[in-house]
Amino acid sequence: MxxxxxxxxxxxxxxxxxxxxxxxxxxAYDDGGTIVRSPDDGREIDGRVNLPVYPGDEVVTNRRGxxxxxxxxxxxxxxxxxxxxxxxSILASYDSEDDETVADLRYGxxxxxxxxxxxxxxxxxxxxxxxxxxxxxxxxxxxxADGYDRVTVFDGTIEVRTPxxxxxxxxxxxxxxxxxxxxxxxxxxx
Numbered sequence: 755m756x757x758x759x760x761x762x763x764x765x766x767x768x769x770x771x772x773x774x775x776x777x778x779x780x781x782a783y784d785d786g787g788t789i790v791r792s793p794d795d796g797r798e799i800d801g802r803v804n805l806p807v808y809p810g811d812e813v814v815t816n817r818r819g820x821x822x823x824x825x826x827x828x829x830x831x832x833x834x835x836x837x838x839x840x841x842x843s844i845l846a847s848y849d850s851e852d853d854e855t856v857a858d859l860r861y862g863x864x865x866x867x868x869x870x871x872x873x874x875x876x877x878x879x880x881x882x883x884x885x886x887x888x889x890x891x892x893x894x895x896x897x898x899a900d901g902y903d904r905v906t907v908f909d910g911t912i913e914v915r916t917p918x919x920x921x922x923x924x925x926x927x928x929x930x931x932x933x934x935x936x937x938x939x940x941x942x943x944x
Contacts, residue, residue, distance in 0.1 A: 779807040779825045779844050787819020788833075812840040815862070827855050829876050830867040834896075837862020845874050863896035868910070883931040886913040893923075901933025 781801050788801030793810035807823055815837050822832045827845040838860040845855045856877045868876040868887035875888040880897045891910030897903045906928040914921045916931055
């Protein structure tokens, strides 16, 4: 009984310290089929719960894999099947001095949860646009091989920035963006 009480006291004392000190990004959920590719040596590590994710890492899911990453800044990125995301920088990561979180969606679909306790905006780049969330927001972005993005905002407000304009999307709104280099296909759609 004494050992159990001591274990409960140690756990109760260290839990608030761990919850407050979130300076490491990590995989919080993985249903298999995820790899994390290191930028330094290109080494690929099988994704698993609690695996650290560092600035520069690329997270790739196969056609059966999905994963969820809790970032050091408190935000969450859920990566759908057949997708690839590279973390250019992660705010509040203990191993870097980055001043913002920037992720590149190479292909596939992600859902982003920008949380109130986050210290700064959350930014997602694709070949077609840049997506900013500066306040609480939940949104998804899907990009395809032809350079088209589909964005949907489930909660909050985001900004969509392209070379031509900046647009605000609010809860319940969505849209699509086309890569600037494919102007002919954009003109046909207009």
